[in-house]
Amino acid sequence: xxxxxxxxxxxxxxxxxxxxxxxxxxxxxxxxxxxxxxxxxxxxxxxxxxxxxxxxxxxxxxxxxxxxxxxxxxxxxxxxxxxxxxxxxxxxxxxxxxxxxxxxxxxxx
Amino acid sequence: xxxxxxxxxxxxxxxxxxxxxxxxxxxxxxxxxxxxxxxxxxxxxxxxxxxxxxxxxxxxxxxxxxxxxxxxxxxxxxxxxxxxxxxxxxxxxxxxxxxxxxxxxxxxxxxxxxxxx
Numbered sequence: 001x002x003x004x005x006x007x008x009x010x011x012x013x014x015x016x017x018x019x020x021x022x023x024x025x026x027x028x029x030x031x032x033x034x035x036x037x038x039x040x041x042x043x044x045x046x047x048x049x050x051x052x053x054x055x056x057x058x059x060x061x062x063x064x065x066x067x068x069x070x071x072x073x074x075x076x077x078x079x080x081x082x083x084x085x086x087x088x089x090x091x092x093x094x095x096x097x098x099x100x101x102x103x104x105x106x107x108x109x
Numbered sequence: 110x111x112x113x114x115x116x117x118x119x120x121x122x123x124x125x126x127x128x129x130x131x132x133x134x135x136x137x138x139x140x141x142x143x144x145x146x147x148x149x150x151x152x153x154x155x156x157x158x159x160x161x162x163x164x165x166x167x168x169x170x171x172x173x174x175x176x177x178x179x180x181x182x183x184x185x186x187x188x189x190x191x192x193x194x195x196x197x198x199x200x201x202x203x204x205x206x207x208x209x210x211x212x213x214x215x216x217x218x219x220x221x222x223x224x225x226x
Contacts, residue, residue, distance in 0.1 A: 004151075034214070043113070043200050043217035044152070087151060095165060096142065097215060099151035 002027040002092045006100035013078055013107050021073040021103045023088030033071050034097060035064050036087040044087055078107045111135075113218035115201050121224045122191055130186045130221045134203030139181045142202040142215060145170075152200060158184060159206055191225045198222050 005024045013019055025033065032051055036044035048057045050066040057064050061082060063074045073086055085104045089097040114133045122128050134141050143155040154168040158178040169175070173191075178184040188195055202215040 036217075041219075043202075043219045046214050046216060049214055089152075094167075095140070095157050095159070096154035096168065097144075097152070098154070099144075101149075101151045 002090055002098040004088055004090055004098055004100035006086075006088050006103050008103060009101065010104040011106070013075075013105070015079055015107055015109050016077050018074070018076045018078070020075070021086055021088075021105070023071040023073070023100055024069060025071070025088070025090045026069075027090045027092040027098070029093050031091040031093070033066055034089045034091070035062075035071070035073055036089065038085045038087055038102070047086075075105070078105075080107045080109050083107045113201055113203055113216055115199075115218040115221050117221055118219065119222045119224075121226065123226050124193060125190055127187065127189045128191055128223065130188075130199050130223070132184045132186070132201030132218060134182065134184070134201070135216060137205065138203035138216070139206040140204045140215075141178060141184050142204075143176055143184070143186050144200045144202065146198045146200060146220070148197070155186070155199075188223075191223075193225050196223055196225045 003026045007022045032049050035047040038044045048064040053068045055066050061076050065072050083106050085102040087102045089099040116131045141158045144152040146152050156176045157165040173189045176186045198220040200220045202217045204215045
């Protein structure tokens with residue numbers, strides 16, 4: 001069974017303090033690993049798709065990386081507006097996405 | 110439309126009543142998904158539609174849950190005889206499908222928050 005575990009559950013940082021969020025996964029035949037951002041009361045917003053180990057993608061202050069067992073979402077010099085819940089998901093042989101529980105990130109000014 | 114839309118945004122119902130939740134996918138997206146998100150939890154897959162293929166219902170938690178899709182547009186998720194444990198946010202997503210490939214990126218609507226009293 002495909003599984004995703006995210007850590008930590010919650011993370012508080014000061015503005016400008018860089019850190020990383022972890023997503024560990026087990027999947028039969030990875031067809032993609034996805035990162036989403038979710039703000040309170042809203043649906044998830046797509047950030048990145050990664051397909052193979054060694055792949056990296058960047059968007060503004062965020063960079064996602066992928067190995068055969070985990071993915072990291074690195075956040076560099078975060079701002080308060082980066083506060084959100086970050087969700088990781090994998091797609092295996094089926095069309096559905098299997099999500100982790102999310103990491104709730106708070107950036108204090 | 111510009112994005113996935115869902116209605117209603119909030120629904121409060123009494124235990125035992127039936128509810129219908131609606132999803133309008135992005136125009137041109139033929140793949141449509143329903144997920145459930147309980148408070149503080151990740152998303153749970155419920156059902157997947159693609160064109161005229163039989164839907165993947167493997168995530169539906171009980172026979173009280175059903176969903177329909179009209180052609181390649183609107184979908185309705187129905188929960189019969191609602192229970193308190195059905196309280197959650199129900200999210201709809203759509204993605205582009207071309208040939209035999211479903212593009213991976215799923216784009217989500219704002220969700221319907223269901224509260225069963």
